Amino acid sequence: MPDPQRPSTLGDEERVIELHLPSRLGYEKVAMDTASAMAKRMGFPLDRVDSLRTAVSEAVTNAIEHGNQHDSAMKVVVVFTGSDDGLIVDVADQGRKRLDEAATERLPNIQQVLQSDDKGGWGIWLIKELMDEVQFSVAPTGGNQLRMVIHLDR
Amino acid sequence: MPDPQRPSTLGDEERVIELHLPSRLGYEKVAMDTASAMAKRMGFPLDRVDSLRTAVSEAVTNAIEHGNQHDSAMKVVVVFTGSDDGLIVDVADQGRKRLDEAATERLPNIQQVLQSDDKGGWGIWLIKELMDEVQFSVAPTGGNQLRMVIHLDR
Amino acid sequence: MIDDELKVGTRQRDGVWIIDLEGDVTTFAEDAITSAYEKVTGEGAKYIVINSRQSDYINSAGIAILIGVVTEVNRQGQKLAISGLSAHFQKIFRMVGLAQYADIYAGEDEAVAALQKLVQAA
Amino acid sequence: MIDDELKVGTRQRDGVWIIDLEGDVTTFAEDAITSAYEKVTGEGAKYIVINSRQSDYINSAGIAILIGVVTEVNRQGQKLAISGLSAHFQKIFRMVGLAQYADIYAGEDEAVAALQKLVQAA
Ligand SMILES: Nc1ncnc2c1ncn2[C@@H]1O[C@H](COP(=O)(O)OP(=O)(O)O)[C@@H](O)[C@H]1O
Ligand SMILES: Nc1ncnc2c1ncn2[C@@H]1O[C@H](COP(=O)(O)OP(=O)(O)O)[C@@H](O)[C@H]1O
Numbered sequence: 001m002p003d004p005q006r007p008s009t010l011g012d013e014e015r016v017i018e019l020h021l022p023s024r025l026g027y028e029k030v031a032m033d034t035a036s037a038m039a040k041r042m043g044f045p046l047d048r049v050d051s052l053r054t055a056v057s058e059a060v061t062n063a064i065e066h067g068n069q070h071d072s073a074m075k076v077v078v079v080f081t082g083s084d085d086g087l088i089v090d091v092a093d094q095g096r097k098r099l100d101e102a103a104t105e106r107l108p109n110i111q112q113v114l115q116s117d118d119k120g121g122w123g124i125w126l127i128k129e130l131m132d133e134v135q136f137s138v139a140p141t142g143g144n145q146l147r148m149v150i151h152l153d154r
Numbered sequence: 155m156p157d158p159q160r161p162s163t164l165g166d167e168e169r170v171i172e173l174h175l176p177s178r179l180g181y182e183k184v185a186m187d188t189a190s191a192m193a194k195r196m197g198f199p200l201d202r203v204d205s206l207r208t209a210v211s212e213a214v215t216n217a218i219e220h221g222n223q224h225d226s227a228m229k230v231v232v233v234f235t236g237s238d239d240g241l242i243v244d245v246a247d248q249g250r251k252r253l254d255e256a257a258t259e260r261l262p263n264i265q266q267v268l269q270s271d272d273k274g275g276w277g278i279w280l281i282k283e284l285m286d287e288v289q290f291s292v293a294p295t296g297g298n299q300l301r302m303v304i305h306l307d308r
Numbered sequence: 309m310i311d312d313e314l315k316v317g318t319r320q321r322d323g324v325w326i327i328d329l330e331g332d333v334t335t336f337a338e339d340a341i342t343s344a345y346e347k348v349t350g351e352g353a354k355y356i357v358i359n360s361r362q363s364d365y366i367n368s369a370g371i372a373i374l375i376g377v378v379t380e381v382n383r384q385g386q387k388l389a390i391s392g393l394s395a396h397f398q399k400i401f402r403m404v405g406l407a408q409y410a411d412i413y414a415g416e417d418e419a420v421a422a423l424q425k426l427v428q429a430a
Numbered sequence: 431m432i433d434d435e436l437k438v439g440t441r442q443r444d445g446v447w448i449i450d451l452e453g454d455v456t457t458f459a460e461d462a463i464t465s466a467y468e469k470v471t472g473e474g475a476k477y478i479v480i481n482s483r484q485s486d487y488i489n490s491a492g493i494a495i496l497i498g499v500v501t502e503v504n505r506q507g508q509k510l511a512i513s514g515l516s517a518h519f520q521k522i523f524r525m526v527g528l529a530q531y532a533d534i535y536a537g538e539d540e541a542v543a544a545l546q547k548l549v550q551a552a
Pocket of ligand 1: 064093104120124144
């Protein structure tokens with residue numbers, strides 16, 4: 001058997017996993033499952049894994065629905081970067097619709113939502129509540145990008 | 155809430171999921187977990203999911219070890235194509251070493267292996283035993299490509 | 309292939325109507341959940357339990373559907389409880405504030421027992 | 431991050447040595463498994479159980495390591511049994527032919543009982 005050649009240190013680039021998904025609702029579940037499989041293997045406790053599952057599914061759903069407007073020719077790209085400190089997940093769409101900054105700062109309120117016709121608007125707020133860090137930016141490819149970070153506390 | 159716009163038929167292209175992994179042993183587990191999460195959601199029975207896990211991990215391990223020679227700058231690309239009939243998994247490396255056709259047709263035998271210094275050589279044979287269809291080809295990118303198909307029997 | 313359908317069932321246990329949800333609670337669940345709610349309301353339901361059976365994927369669109377049910381429940385003067393959620397989704401439902409409008413119970417039996425007390429008091 | 435270490439332990443139960451494996455059985459497990467085998471052999475083990483505790487990832491490199499152990503076991507005139515494998519890995523071990531050289535038992539107790547019969551007969 002050849003020597004497994006396991007280097008003791010690794011640059012970030014070598015730890016990057018990329019997942020390309022079609023812009024079709026349902027495929028956010030693949031990103032959710034890949035994220036949770038990685039997080040479990042990295043030793044995150046189960047309640048943190050559940051939080052990551054919800055955050056990833058919300059971000060990918062938004063990329064499909066809003067960023068790519070359900071255009072199935074457009075891709076959602078999810079990049080996982082693991083390190084000893086935790087896991088970074090970047091979700092990028094192709095930006096058919098530009099993410100409005102105000103939308104990232106809303107604090108939805110159930111009393112108001114009950115009066116309103118739109119019962120939604122919980123996704124970004126949930127991601128921010130559940131993850132340790134959340135940043136919005138423009139992806140290298142020009143679309144919207146959401147970066148979420150979950151720390152390994154040990 | 156916007157109409158989910160769920161089309162009743164979809165071209166193959168829209169159902170394709172791509173996973174890019176660094177050429178480092180251990181990352182085959184990410185492919186294995188993504189494959190099994192998809193297969194479970196597609197309704198494969200658990201013993202078939204286990205077979206797929208083993209086949210995918212063997213193919214990705216070969217791509218890392220042999221095809222990309224543990225060069226961590228090289229990627230392994232795994233493409234999952236789901237359909238009503240089953241799941242196709244393509245595993246492509248960047249072909250630092252070309253897969254030898256004879257290697258794909260070996261029937262390892264434990265009596266012989268016990269006499270030999272190399273106790274390995276089970277990977278490709280196992281993939282062929284466990285999957286419904288297996289094909290070897292040259293990837294569009296020039297590397298080795300292994301396609302495995304697992305059918306949904308219903 | 310990847311879009312599990314939600315299975316929704318309705319049944320009655322001594323004055324309490326139960327809406328069973330099995331599968332993903334996402335935007336695709338809207339018609340099924342709304343119809344089940346309308347069905348039990350048409351049967352005269354005053355006390356309703358939404359009972360999740362192994363729904364390990366509830367997203368914000370699913371939560372929006374349930375908030376829609378709460379709106380109707382308030383309008384109709386019904387009483388709603390929710391049961392069967394995992395610890396994670398119990399937490400999410402509390403974060404969102406749904407727990408202010410529907411008591412959350414771990415199991416169906418507890419939810420039904422709590423509502424039956426109200427049936428008897430009525 | 432992604433490479434779980436395998437935990438290997440050794441212990442004795444009335445004349446039978448047990449090598450416990452917990453974690454991934456892959457190429458990274460080679461030193462740990464070989465050392466554990468050499469350790470129990472050094473202690474004079476004649477009857478050995480390799481007991482998998484929740485190893486849900488065994489690949490062909492791991493199988494190659496176990497075939498290496500079988501080679502030594504044959505050379506040393508020891509007797510080997512394997513326990514604790516999931517149904518899937520029991521199937522794989524049979525396919526490969528390992529079951530011809532090491533009896534496969536669902537649980538540790540069965541494996542130990544079978545080998546103890548041989549201890550007593552010896
Ligand atoms: N990837 C995205 N691209 C463009 N717009 C987005 C994206 N994600 C979110 N948005 C905008 O932010 C709003 C709030 O998103 P969210 O909190 O997830 O709630 P909801 O999706 O239910 O409206 C959306 O309605 C949309 O206008
Ligand atoms: N992706 C690949 N690229 C190049 N060569 C390969 C690849 N996969 C397999 N091979 C060749 O086929 C042989 C048999 O592979 P396998 O059956 O998996 O056993 P093992 O990896 O233990 O040798 C390998 O030793 C290698 O020479």
